[in-house]
Amino acid sequence: MNRRDFVRYAAIGAGSFAIPGGLYSTVSRTLTDPFRLGIIGFGDRGSGIYKVLRDFKDEFRVTAICDNLPFRLDRARKQTTSDQITYFADYRKLLDSNQVDAVIIATPLNEHFEQAKNSLLAGKHIYLEKTMAFSIQEAQELVKLAENHSKLVLQVGHQYRYSPLYYKVKEMISEGYLGNVTQIDARWDRNWNWRRPLPEPQLERQVNWRMYKEYSGGLVAELLSHQMDFIHWAFEATPDSLYGTGGIDHFKDGRETYDNVQVTARYESLGMIGNFGATCANQYEDYSFIIKGSKGTVSLLMNDGIFYPEPESKKALEEVDGVSGATPLNWNDNKTGINLSQEKYKDGTFYAFEDFHRSLIQKSLPASNVYTGAKTAIAVALSNQAIYQGSVENWPKTA
Numbered sequence: 001m002n003r004r005d006f007v008r009y010a011a012i013g014a015g016s017f018a019i020p021g022g023l024y025s026t027v028s029r030t031l032t033d034p035f036r037l038g039i040i041g042f043g044d045r046g047s048g049i050y051k052v053l054r055d056f057k058d059e060f061r062v063t064a065i066c067d068n069l070p071f072r073l074d075r076a077r078k079q080t081t082s083d084q085i086t087y088f089a090d091y092r093k094l095l096d097s098n099q100v101d102a103v104i105i106a107t108p109l110n111e112h113f114e115q116a117k118n119s120l121l122a123g124k125h126i127y128l129e130k131t132m133a134f135s136i137q138e139a140q141e142l143v144k145l146a147e148n149h150s151k152l153v154l155q156v157g158h159q160y161r162y163s164p165l166y167y168k169v170k171e172m173i174s175e176g177y178l179g180n181v182t183q184i185d186a187r188w189d190r191n192w193n194w195r196r197p198l199p200e201p202q203l204e205r206q207v208n209w210r211m212y213k214e215y216s217g218g219l220v221a222e223l224l225s226h227q228m229d230f231i232h233w234a235f236e237a238t239p240d241s242l243y244g245t246g247g248i249d250h251f252k253d254g255r256e257t258y259d260n261v262q263v264t265a266r267y268e269s270l271g272m273i274g275n276f277g278a279t280c281a282n283q284y285e286d287y288s289f290i291i292k293g294s295k296g297t298v299s300l301l302m303n304d305g306i307f308y309p310e311p312e313s314k315k316a317l318e319e320v321d322g323v324s325g326a327t328p329l330n331w332n333d334n335k336t337g338i339n340l341s342q343e344k345y346k347d348g349t350f351y352a353f354e355d356f357h358r359s360l361i362q363k364s365l366p367a368s369n370v371y372t373g374a375k376t377a378i379a380v381a382l383s384n385q386a387i388y389q390g391s392v393e394n395w396p397k398t399a
Contacts (some may be wrong), residue, residue, distance in 0.1 A: 126150050179296065
């Protein structure tokens with residue numbers, strides 16, 4: 001291995017891949033006042049985003065919170081305790097407020113399209129939680145609406161597009177470190193019934209909406225969409241076809257969405273297969289994301305990653321590891337792989353809101369935008385059609 005190749009390999013463990021200017025560093029302030037945000041939906045995700053925004057006091061200020069469930073609105077009042085926040089039970093009244101510049105939409109999936117549409121019509125910028133839309137038609141229509149309101153920013157909450165670690169892996173793929181990638185194995189497993197506690201029994205469908213087909217895309221939308229979105233981004237490709245299976249195999253509790261799913265995606269132009277699975281009955285693998293190439297494998301967690309070279313690549317690396325004057329590669333303890341995580345990363349949502357702020361200032365397209373969000377929403381919708389109908393779904397020619 002020559003010096004140039006060694007330096008390229010050393011970059012894997014040293015974290016020296018180029019990252020777009022300012023994307024993961026603190027955003028430079030060019031405005032006097034912070035952007036005023038309204039949060040629509042104060043469940044687990046909306047309240048979680050509110051906590052992340054505490055790190056953005058100079059960039060954002062929450063001025064409005066909306067939830068149509070009274071107990072959640074009461075919780076919002078207790079958690080926020082600010083006389084600068086107005087509370088709403090109807091999101092349309094929040095959109096009428098001249099004290100809101102942008103909205104965060106963190107509501108059930110079936111509400112995303114209508115709320116995003118009305119937010120654009122009201123002249124509000126949008127941070128829209130994943131998955132962007134419930135159906136293929138909604139995803140395509142939202143793209144057209146966003147194009148007709150091009151001065152407004154619409155960002156979609158697939159936060160792994162902003163992770164420094166995942167950006168590094170994307171660069172490794174494009175630079176050829178993994179060689180020819182043929183297999184993706186992605187899982188997000190839990191041993192949990194996915195239920196939230198109910199203050200009143202009649203609120204079952206509103207609180208546990210993830211379990212009902214009327215409101216939810218199930219495990220594919222809520223979990224696996226993140227990994228699907230990363231593959232779209234890293235390989236600049238969408239699947240040609242998808243097929244899947246699943247069932248309510250463990251929790252026989254009246255739910256409609258499956259608690260055990262498996263989707264296989266075929267990327268014909270890449271010669272690659274993507275396997276995406278989730279179960280609610282076993283947590284052993286938890287979050288697992290493995291990308292397998294002819295030169296090596298990347299094994300990813302949310303904030304950690306290891307590159308495992310194939311035998312020939314490993315042999316070449318060992319020949320130069322420790323060479324006088326060269327930076328040693330950061331091998332893991334048993335020297336089977338190279339650690340990709342050289343720092344403690346923040347929650348991916350933090351990096352996503354850095355980009356949201358940059359996009360608002362520069363009036364530019366976010367990294368996770370209406371176009372990329374639509375592709376992942378379409379992949380989720382096709383996956384669910386394949387799972388529930390037992391069919392093979394081809395990518396729409398118009399998408």
